[in-house]
Amino acid sequence: MEEALNLLEQKEWRIIDQSQSGRFVSALHSFGMDDTLCASVGAGLSPATARSWVHDRTIVLGIQDTKLPFINAGVQFLQQQGYDCIVRNSGGLAVVLDEGVLNITLVLQETEKGIDINRGYDAMWFLVKEMFADFPVEIEAKEITKSYCPGSYDLSIGDQKFAGISQRRLRKGVAVQIYLCVNGSGSERAQIIQEFYRISKEDEKTKFTYPDIDPTVMASLAELLQTEFTIEDVMLRFLQTLKKHSGTLHSGQLTVTEAPMFENYFDRVVDRNEKNHEQEIIWVQATPE
Incomplete structure (x- = not known):
């Protein structure tokens, strides 16, 4: 535990808060941002950086999802439900982003060790536990097998998942990413992904095992803690908790060095998504403002 907590102990944390502005741009923007910050922090050009982000109705698919036998029909279903669709550049499977889901990325420099x-x-797990330490609940990190995008670091309360953690490593930078279902219905989000897999897979046998989703195993923090949380409420808890582990906590944006790096990494993310046209997948194309 001590070694993990030491990662949070930084002399300086730069905060890039896009929990409001991110709602007006494509989620592709966020993956370009995290790659940029990985490269910048990894090279020692910037201090450890924490970024928060929220995007409007978006389904983020994993690479394995694009190999589903009837993916085109599945994507069309999601679009009919009013969702944008993109493919992430890190591991994992389909997840839901909307105005009730807060994403946090911690970007650290990977030292020689x-x-x-x-x-x-x-x-990240210890950070979230500390954020909600005033509630008499146990936040566990274990796989919730019937959730969407299951993994060994699913965060749950009473076996109901409210968050998932992933990592992205690039140029000596490490981005630890989490999505937190803050409010709204966790089971309704899960039903969307459950139906996506039903349509995209049908009864075909596949080499990869896709999740058999049970919507009842997913919930939001508001549901689990019986508290009317807003994104702003959880952001305040996040900042207060991170401040305890920081010499200096300050707000910032991309530097003049990072801005052109972002253009490059964003273009790469867009190019990767456009390659899905070769598979005749129909995507909603979103462009940054």
Whole structure:
């Protein structure tokens, strides 16, 4: 635990808060941002950076999802429900983003000793536990097999998942990313992904095992803690908790060095998504403002 907590102990944390502005741009923007910050922080050009982001009705698919036998029909279903669709550049499967889901990325420099992958996951888990330490509940990190995008670091209360953690490593930078279902219905989000897989897979046998989703195993923090949380409420808890582990906490944006780097990484993310046209997948194309 101590080694994981040490990752949070930084002399300086730069905060890039896009929990409001992110709603007006494509989620592709966020993956370009995290790659930019990985490269910048990894090179020592910027301090450790924490970024928060929220996007409007978006389904983020994993690479394996694009290999579903009837993916085109599944994507069309999602679009009919009013969702944008993109493919992430890190691991995992389909997840839901909307105005009730807060995403947080911690970007750290990987030193010569390196950051063990579990240490990064543990740091985020301990951070979330500390954020909600005033509630008499146990936040566990374990796989919730019938959730969407199941993984060994699913965060749950009473076996109901409210968050998932992933990592992105690039140029000696480590981005530990989490999505937190803050409010709204966790089961309704899960039903959308459940139907997506039903349509996209039908009864075909596939080499990859896709999740058999049970919507009842997913919930939001508002549901689990019986508290009317807003994104702003959870952002305040996040900032207060991170401040305890920081010499200096300050707000910032991309630097003049990082801005052109972002253009490059964003273009790469867009190019990767456009390659899905070769598979005759129909995508909603979203462009940044």
